[in-house]
Amino acid sequence: MDAVRPFVVNVADLIHRPGARRHELLTGQISEEMHVAETVVAPNAPLEIDVVIEEASEGVVASGTAKTVWTAPCRRCLGPATSVFSVEFQELYSHHVDPEGETYPIRHQTIDLELVAREAILLDLPLAPLCSEACRGLCPSCGADLNDGPCPCATVPSDHRWAALNVLLPTTEPEH
Ligand SMILES: [Zn+2]
Ligand SMILES: [Zn+2]
Known part of the structure; x- marks a missing residue:
């Protein structure tokens, strides 16, 4: 050799x-x-x-x-x-x-x-590599690295988009 x-x-x-x-x-x-x-x-x-x-x-x-x-x-x-x-x-x-x-x-x-x-x-060669399959990425709002833990945005109780969706959900009240 x-x-x-x-x-x-x-x-x-x-x-x-x-x-x-x-x-x-x-x-x-x-x-x-x-x-x-x-x-x-x-x-x-x-x-x-x-x-x-x-x-x-x-x-x-x-x-x-x-x-x-x-x-x-x-x-x-x-x-x-x-x-x-x-x-x-x-x-x-x-x-x-x-x-x-x-x-x-x-x-x-x-x-x-x-x-x-x-x-x-x-x-x-991978075109879109990940540091790990479990990588949490960056918060789309504040840009924090979510691998380091939750960012302040995570403590906001409810997102209005989900609130709008809740209105569309069937009522969970029992029928009489
Ligand atoms: Zn990563
Ligand atoms: Zn954030």
Whole structure:
């Protein structure tokens, strides 16, 4: 394993050997930042790639999972949100240069697994992340972070909108 490019692996032992396959568990860091909206995978975020590489007639197929960490402002409370997440991928690395760019290249009998990991991660980053599924968000009236406890608005006894609704409710008086 190359210490500088831990996700570049040599596949010389698989090329043109039908049925050949190899498992790799690679750990390192994302080389460049990635982001979708405000969700960011920082440069140097940990990246773990668990992959099986198999010989295919046109090259090799890499199938596995990539695991990293994203950070973002929470959609509800705007506080920091972060999560470890994993995505699955299955991609062909081809001997032939693909003018359409639909397959990844085998170069000098090596493949760069960070390429497929990055693409799979980008497709799966959350667009509206939460700091927690139970996040209470901000009070729409006073803007207080309700995760810190109830705000003064919560002590207002009744909202007029609900009072209006109460009028429409059927009477609860017993019938005679
Ligand atoms: Zn939140
Ligand atoms: Zn409030």
